[in-house]
Every structure is written in C-alpha cells, then in structure tokens.
Amino acid sequence: MAVEARPELVGKRFLCVSGEEPMEIGDIGCWGWRTGVIRAVNHRDNDNPDLTVYVEFDDEEWDKREWVKVYEDFQVFLLEHQLVWAKRKEGSTNAERGGGGGGDRGGGLLQGNKTKLLQWPALAFKPFVGKTLLSSTTAVEFLSDRQLAFLNDHAAYKPYQDELDSLSPVLRENPQLHDEVKFWLKDQKEQEIFMQAEV
Numbered sequence: 001m002a003v004e005a006r007p008e009l010v011g012k013r014f015l016c017v018s019g020e021e022p023m024e025i026g027d028i029g030c031w032g033w034r035t036g037v038i039r040a041v042n043h044r045d046n047d048n049p050d051l052t053v054y055v056e057f058d059d060e061e062w063d064k065r066e067w068v069k070v071y072e073d074f075q076v077f078l079l080e081h082q083l084v085w086a087k088r089k090e091g092s093t094n095a096e097r098g099g100g101g102g103g104d105r106g107g108g109l110l111q112g113n114k115t116k117l118l119q120w121p122a123l124a125f126k127p128f129v130g131k132t133l134l135s136s137t138t139a140v141e142f143l144s145d146r147q148l149a150f151l152n153d154h155a156a157y158k159p160y161q162d163e164l165d166s167l168s169p170v171l172r173e174n175p176q177l178h179d180e181v182k183f184w185l186k187d188q189k190e191q192e193i194f195m196q197a198e199v
Helices: 025-030 169-173 175-196
Strands: 012-017 034-041 051-059 066-069 076-089 117-129 136-144 148-152 157-159
Touching: 012 117, 012 136, 025 148, 076 136, 076 148, 076 175, 117 157, 117 169, 117 175, 169 175
Parallel strands: none
Antiparallel strands: 012 034, 012 076, 034 051, 051 066, 076 117, 076 157, 117 136, 136 148
16 A cells, blocks of 8 residues: 655655746756755645745755745645656665765666666655646655656556555665665654544
8 A cells, every 4th residue: 555645745845946037847957956854834724825834955064954935935846746766877875886975866777778777766746836737747755865767657657555665676775765765754743643642
C-alpha cells in the first residue's frame, strides 16, 4: 500500500521560487529554486490568504530560520507530497559513484548513444502556489543527493509501497539509501501522531 500524504505542513520539505520576473516552463530547471523544511505555521487553514510559515532553508544555517508569507512571497511554492520511485539516469547518483554529499546537478553518465534509466526513491512535490504554471509537471527530489528533476510523464514515477518496495534491489545494494527511506517513513508516522496529539 502506498504511504498516504499527511495534510499538515509542519515537517514537510518544500521547493520555492520567488521574484517578479515571468517564468517559462521550458526553463524550469534554471529557475532560482530554493529548498528547505517547514518548521511552524500560523494557521491550520492552508487556504488562508495570510498563511505564514516558519521555514529553514537548506542553503542557510539553522539559526537563519524565517517567517514567510506563502501566497505573497513566492511565484511557486511546492510541498512534499509522497515518496515515489522515479526514473533517473544510471550513474547520476552519489551512491552509485561511491561519493559523498553534494549531488550531481548535471545529470547522468551517457553510455554510447543510450542512457540507462533506473528507478530511484524520491520525494514528489505538489504545487501549493503556482498550480496553473505547473499543472502538467511533477517535481521530484531524489533521496541521497537531493537532486531535482521535473517530470512531464506521469509514467516516469510511481508511489512507493512499503510492504513491496522495502525489498527492492536498489535499497538492498545501498544501505544508506535504505536508511533514508526508513527514516522518512518513520518520520511520517511520528509527525502524524504528534499532530493528532495537538488536536
């Protein structure tokens, strides 16, 4: 069974783009994407136009957290939705190359004229702000290196199913990646329990 998405925002990862300049969907990979985690909210009503979230950006120290107005400060704001298996180029992950953090932002390695694709665990994101702009595109962030990909083909990803997919060869061959998946699943359950306790 696929892991259900939590409705609350606290603890979720996000992707966002701010600024005033018009954005072309064909240049989506070049937009000024920032990523991070939502740490608190001022409303439980996600549709409230005054929704403000306390965010921790990945590219800043934790003590630089700030309150941002979701509907005013961003052209695009995407929220973590679910864990999926998404296609990526073989050889494009740090785990496969034996490297550490950072990630390869440039894509995969070509083998002759063909690129072999493999299924890799990733977080899929849903538009919160900018829904019309991204109506046919799904953003994913691959586990292990946080590389972003933008998929127009819904067949390029499928929901992670805990009972079946925990036995995947990709996870068996990459213990650190398997640990990340287990941590994400555990975190979802803990967040759900925590939010229910607050009601």
